[in-house]
Amino acid sequence: MSVVWAATSPESGRFHSVERRSEVQDLADRFNDLRSRGQGYVEIGSPDRDFPVLTIAFRDDHAVVHLMSDTGWMSLLAGDGTVPSGVEVEVPVMDDLAAFTGDFVVDVDRAWNLVHDFMRTPAADPVGEWREV
Template identity: 45%
Template sequence: MNVWWSATSPSSGRFAAPEVETDMAELVERFEWLRAQGRGYLEVRRDDDFPVLTMGFQDGVAVVHLFTSAETTCLLLGESAADAESTQVPVMDEPAEFTAEFVHRLDHAWEAVQQFVRTGEVTGLGQWYEL
């Protein structure tokens, strides 16, 4: 099964917007490289243009966005993995601040992304908050 994705580039350290189509192993490889750097951002989708899941992470915490269309964005409610009231994670190339209610442990967020890639479903990932 193939997945379409874009992510922070190993060569530049900046978000590389052009999407690539690969198998899951290449996405996992990129994620593991980003994890070793301590931060990163990725976007994934399956066959259709939507939904798209994004994950920005830094220092072991992550925030997951869901785009169900070009006009509709949601945040996955987290498990309050942040010690502080808010946390910054990269969104594309810019740091963005999120309240603790949207922050996940990195492993939990990554599992949600992998589950989405496997199933194409977002309903079983948790509760979504529409922006």
């Protein structure tokens, strides 16, 4: 199965915005490489359509997941209780750190599982509670 993605470069630590089309395993390898370095940002889409696009921004065990649609709306995945509601966590979004409250922070393994589900059926919204921003 092919997927289109762009991600943080493990070498530079900077977001490399040029999209790649590859097999899912290549994306998984990049994610695992970034995970071993402690943080990263990945945008994932389908080779057959421009939207939806799913992003995962993570640092250590915390992740924030965005979903962008072709109608111009963007949603954040609701937090899973990994971080209390009033506590902020910083994750890399492209090349900058962005702060999100626990309302939008999930465990990085849960986020990666959601990415896998999304790659199997990119036409459908990933399972989870989404909050429009």
